Amino acid sequence: MRITWVLPRDHRRGVGGYAVVYGYANRLARRGHQVTVVHLDPVPRPSLRHPRAALVEVARWLGRLVSTPGADYSPDPALRRRSRPWLHRRAVAGSDAVVATAWRTAAPVAAVAPPPHGFYFIQHHETWDGPPREVDATWLLPLSKIVIAEWLADVAAELDALPVAHVPNAIDPAVHSLTVPPHDRTAASVAMLWHPKAWKRSRDGLAALALVREQVPDLVVDAFSISPRPDDVPGWVRWHHAASPAEVAAILNSAAVFLSPSEAEGWPLPPAEALACGCALVSTDIGGVRDYAHPGRTALLVPVGDVPAMADAVLRLVRDDALRLQLATAGAQLIAERFGWDTAVDRLLTALSGAGTPG
Numbered sequence: 001m002r003i004t005w006v007l008p009r010d011h012r013r014g015v016g017g018y019a020v021v022y023g024y025a026n027r028l029a030r031r032g033h034q035v036t037v038v039h040l041d042p043v044p045r046p047s048l049r050h051p052r053a054a055l056v057e058v059a060r061w062l063g064r065l066v067s068t069p070g071a072d073y074s075p076d077p078a079l080r081r082r083s084r085p086w087l088h089r090r091a092v093a094g095s096d097a098v099v100a101t102a103w104r105t106a107a108p109v110a111a112v113a114p115p116p117h118g119f120y121f122i123q124h125h126e127t128w129d130g131p132p133r134e135v136d137a138t139w140l141l142p143l144s145k146i147v148i149a150e151w152l153a154d155v156a157a158e159l160d161a162l163p164v165a166h167v168p169n170a171i172d173p174a175v176h177s178l179t180v181p182p183h184d185r186t187a188a189s190v191a192m193l194w195h196p197k198a199w200k201r202s203r204d205g206l207a208a209l210a211l212v213r214e215q216v217p218d219l220v221v222d223a224f225s226i227s228p229r230p231d232d233v234p235g236w237v238r239w240h241h242a243a244s245p246a247e248v249a250a251i252l253n254s255a256a257v258f259l260s261p262s263e264a265e266g267w268p269l270p271p272a273e274a275l276a277c278g279c280a281l282v283s284t285d286i287g288g289v290r291d292y293a294h295p296g297r298t299a300l301l302v303p304v305g306d307v308p309a310m311a312d313a314v315l316r317l318v319r320d321d322a323l324r325l326q327l328a329t330a331g332a333q334l335i336a337e338r339f340g341w342d343t344a345v346d347r348l349l350t351a352l353s354g355a356g357t358p359g
Helices: 016-030 051-066 103-112 132-138 150-158 202-215 245-254 269-276 307-319 321-338 341-353
Strands: 002-008 034-040 080-084 097-100 118-122 144-147 164-166 189-193 220-225 237-241 257-260 280-284 299-302
Touching: 002 016, 002 103, 016 034, 016 269, 016 341, 034 103, 051 080, 097 103, 103 118, 103 132, 144 150, 144 341, 150 164, 164 341, 189 202, 189 245, 202 220, 202 257, 202 307, 220 245, 237 245, 245 269, 257 269, 257 307, 269 280, 269 321, 280 307, 280 321, 299 307, 299 321, 307 321
Parallel strands: 002 034, 002 097, 034 080, 097 118, 118 144, 144 164, 189 220, 189 257, 220 237, 257 280, 280 299
Antiparallel strands: none
16 A cells, blocks of 8 residues: 555654654565655744744744655654644645544545545643633545544544444563563562653652652662653652653663553553553543453542552552562553554554554
8 A cells, every 4th residue: 555644743762652653664664565644843933032043943934845754763764754823635646545643634635635545643631721612623524534542432423424444553572571471570660651741740659659658768769761760759769861761661670660640641551561561550530441451350540630549559559479470460461462553553554544443
C-alpha cells in the first residue's frame, strides 16, 4: 500500500503520540509498503509589535520547512519525511490511505482524501488541546476512524461517530521487557513519569509518595522526564532528565512499583511499558489504562486526584509482597501476549485496507 501519515509540526523526542505513529510507519515500511510522513507546519502569524521576535519565529519556521522532520523518532531510512505549511492534493496523490492524527490534521486530510482513502487515527479525545465543539466536529468528518482504546470507541458512540476500528498500541519487547525478576527488586522502590502538563497530575504523584515516605522512610523514588528538574521537586527524588528508552527500561526494571497519577490519557505508554518491565502498577482509574490495567489483576486503580488513596495503594504493594508479585507477573504476561507490534500492525493494515473492522 501507499500510506501517508499526517502529523502536526515536528517535535523533538518525548511526544508519545508521535512515537506511536513513527513506530507504525517504520514497521509498515519494513514490510514493503511505501510510507510518507507529512508534518503540517502552518505559516506563523507573529506579532508585529515585536519585530525581532517575529523574525526569529519566521526563521525557525523556515528552518523546519527545509529540514527533514522526525529525526528524534528513529525513522527508518525507507520513510519519506517532509514538512509542509498546508496539505494539498499533490502531496497525497496516489496514496491508498491518508491518515490524520491529531485533531488539527483531520480537516486538512478530509479535504484532500475523500472516502475510502481518508482515515483518522484517534489517540485521545483532545478537548484539552482545543475548543470541545471543534474537536468533536472532527469525529464527524467523512474519515474512517481508528481508535487506540476502548474508551475512545465509547466517545465515538456518544458523538454518533460510529463505526470505528479498535487498534490498541503496542510495546516493543526489544526495548521494554522484564530483565530483573520482580522478586529480586527492593519492595520500597517506585518509579513514575514526571510531566509539566497539569492534566498529567505529576505533583499528585509526588504528594502521594511523600505520604508513603512518612511510613517508609527508606522509600526509593525514581522520576524520569523530558524536562529539567523543577525547583519544587524534593531532594529525595532521583531525577532522570531526557533518559533514553533503554535508560527508562533500566529504571523500570529496578523499580517494584510504577505510579501513574494522570487525569486523562488516550492509551498511555509509560504504565504499559512499566508492566512489560515487571513493575506492579498503581494508576488513576481513567479510560486510557483500562485496556491493560485490570483492577486487582494487573493493577490497583484509584480515583483521579485522590492523593491519600494513591499513597495507600503504593504502601499496600510495598508491604504486601505476594500481591505485588502477583500483579507484576500478570501485568508483564498480559503485555507480552496481547500488545505486540506484529499484532498491532496486522490490525492496522486490516483497517486501512477496508477488509473489516477489527474488534
